[in-house]
Amino acid sequence: MTTAVTEAPAAVTLSGVSKVYGRGGTAVRALDQVSLAAAPGEFTCLIGASGCGKSTLLSLVAGLDQPTSGEIKVGGRVALMFQEPALFPWLSAAANIELALRARGVGRAERKSRAAELLDVVHLSGFGGKRPHELSGGMRQRVALARALAQEADVLLMDEPFGALDAMTRDLLHDELDRVCAGRNLTVLFVTHNVREAVRLGDRVVLLSSRPGRVIAEYPVPIQRPRRIDATAVAELAGTITDRLREEVSRHGK
Amino acid sequence: MASSTLAGLDALDTQEAAPRDRRRLAASAWAGLWPKLAAVALVLLAWELVHLTGWKKFVLPGPGVTLSNLWQQAQASLLWHAIATTLERAVIGFALAVLIGALVGATVSRIRPLRAAVGSLITGLQTMPSIAWFPFAIILFGINTTAILFVIVLGAAPSIANGLITGVDYTPPLLLKAGTLMGLRRLSLYRHLIMPASLPAFVAGLKQGWAFAWRSLMAGELLVIIANQPSLGVLLSTDQDQADMASVVAIMIVILVIGLCVDNVFGMADRAIRRRWGLMAGSDAA
Numbered sequence: 059m060t061t062a063v064t065e066a067p068a069a070v071t072l073s074g075v076s077k078v079y080g081r082g083g084t085a086v087r088a089l090d091q092v093s094l095a096a097a098p099g100e101f102t103c104l105i106g107a108s109g110c111g112k113s114t115l116l117s118l119v120a121g122l123d124q125p126t127s128g129e130i131k132v133g134g135r136v137a138l139m140f141q142e143p144a145l146f147p148w149l150s151a152a153a154n155i156e157l158a159l160r161a162r163g164v165g166r167a168e169r170k171s172r173a174a175e176l177l178d179v180v181h182l183s184g185f186g187g188k189r190p191h192e193l194s195g196g197m198r199q200r201v202a203l204a205r206a207l208a209q210e211a212d213v214l215l216m217d218e219p220f221g222a223l224d225a226m227t228r229d230l231l232h233d234e235l236d237r238v239c240a241g242r243n244l245t246v247l248f249v250t251h252n253v254r255e256a257v258r259l260g261d262r263v264v265l266l267s268s269r270p271g272r273v274i275a276e277y278p279v280p281i282q283r284p285r286r287i288d289a290t291a292v293a294e295l296a297g298t299i300t301d302r303l304r305e306e307v308s309r310h311g312k
Numbered sequence: 313m314a315s316s317t318l319a320g321l322d323a324l325d326t327q328e329a330a331p332r333d334r335r336r337l338a339a340s341a342w343a344g345l346w347p348k349l350a351a352v353a354l355v356l357l358a359w360e361l362v363h364l365t366g367w368k369k370f371v372l373p374g375p376g377v378t379l380s381n382l383w384q385q386a387q388a389s390l391l392w393h394a395i396a397t398t399l400e401r402a403v404i405g406f407a408l409a410v411l412i413g414a415l416v417g418a419t420v421s422r423i424r425p426l427r428a429a430v431g432s433l434i435t436g437l438q439t440m441p442s443i444a445w446f447p448f449a450i451i452l453f454g455i456n457t458t459a460i461l462f463v464i465v466l467g468a469a470p471s472i473a474n475g476l477i478t479g480v481d482y483t484p485p486l487l488l489k490a491g492t493l494m495g496l497r498r499l500s501l502y503r504h505l506i507m508p509a510s511l512p513a514f515v516a517g518l519k520q521g522w523a524f525a526w527r528s529l530m531a532g533e534l535l536v537i538i539a540n541q542p543s544l545g546v547l548l549s550t551d552q553d554q555a556d557m558a559s560v561v562a563i564m565i566v567i568l569v570i571g572l573c574v575d576n577v578f579g580m581a582d583r584a585i586r587r588r589w590g591l592m593a594g595s596d597a598a
Contacts, residue, residue, distance in 0.1 A: 138493050157494070194326065196322075209495070
């Protein structure tokens with residue numbers, strides 16, 4: 059991270075955030091004293107094995123849930139993308155985007171043209187009239203991305219958004235996401251369990267431990283963009299992170 | 313170029329379904345129709361066979377006599393007059409039931425304590441045979457149309473309310489999350505998310521409600537006989553008094569056909585919604 063970025067107020071700050079589900083003997087500590095800061099425009103990938111509380115963390119940042127202790131500060135509007143596109147099946151692709159615009163109070167005339175622009179951003183012009191079920195999984199996720207952009211969010215939270223896609227589609231969507239984020243100054247928190255994906259996309263990869271989730275390591279990704287998921291530099295860093303992740307996971311087998 | 317690869321993938325993923333020509337449409341309509349026609353033919357055949365055995369032959373007419381009786385009744389205005397009266401009651405009663413059922417369903421699904429109190433009451437009402445309400449209704453309103461409408465509403469409204477409540481309950485939590493994060497709140501959340509999401513369950517409730525309404529109406533027309541107002545129930549009861557079995561069965565056929573037709577309309581609405589949402593399997597999806 060350059061000094062210029064650190065001086066700017068962080069877009070997302072978590073300080074000592076813990077989340078406990080239930081109480082008494084059956085209480086489960088999902089997150090333990092997680093501190094994390096993401097600068098505006100920074101792309102942070104969160105990675106960890108099962109039970110590291112990745113999704114809990116995103117829910118907390120999105121304000122869908124409250125932390126048990128600690129503090130979360132978010133500068134600006136938040137949009138969340140899930141592994142499922144979560145599009146409304148009764149609306150066409152364009153109408154899904156228009157509804158997000160409407161919820162923000164955008165006028166009727168402007169909604170149509172904004173939705174068309176956003177569909178163009180995700181290379182789906184001409185598919186606006188299709189219903190979600192008529193589109194492929196990758197296309198649905200792009201509509202979901204366009205809908206997230208329609209919310210004019212400053213912070214985009216992504217919960218394994220490409221986890222259910224085939225490898226080829228996923229690689230292409232990585233390029234798309236790079237292109238969309240460039241020049242928008244979007245702060246992204248991207249949760250995945252795919253280490254290569256994290257290195258391919260992130261400015262920084264944060265490794266979380268499991269049960270409870272704790273930050274155990276952070277890796278800046280100094281690889282020049284555009285990147286390819288099969289580039290040697292990506293594979294090398296991913297290898298290092300994977301080793302550390304395995305070490306963490308094997309701790310639970312003892 | 314990455315974007316052209318993407319475009320290629322999109323084109324491969326969204327193969328346009330071949331437009332259905334008229335002949336294929338006719339073929340699929342026929343495929344849906346012939347089993348029903350075969351079922352009718354089978355019933356008529358069985359009926360004719362029973363008739364030929366001579367079982368109860370003085371009271372039970374064969375299909376030939378009955379159908380020609382129906383044909384004759386269809387020439388006269390009395391049957392049509394009766395159908396009009398009955399359908400008018402059905403439409404008014406069902407409309408009232410939809411209005412009340414939807415209102416109660418929407419209110420109950422929104423307010424939690426009311427939900428606990430009224431929810432089981434609605435299900436309880438649903439199990440009550442509507443014919444048991446008639447003594448109550450007749451004492452309360454007298455022998456008139458209001459009594460019939462009252463029982464139709466009591467019979468149909470619980471199903472409709474329950475359909476709506478189920479729909480609201482089963483709104484996918486993921487969509488609720490997406491909608492809330494999008495900034496949909498309270499009324500707009502209801503209008504743009506919860507109401508459309510509960511539409512399929514609501515239509516299922518309407519369909520069930522119609523079945524209850526139609527049964528209640530027939531029971532009502534047999535019990536609440538209003539002078540100078542011929543209805544299907546009145547015809548049925550007059551024919552019973554005259555031991556005119558051919559006419560009784562003819563009217564029963566009319567009642568069955570009307571019930572089936574309306575049920576079909578709800579079935580079509582249900583299929584249209586599922587097609588729109590992409591919930592149809594395989595070849596039906598096109």
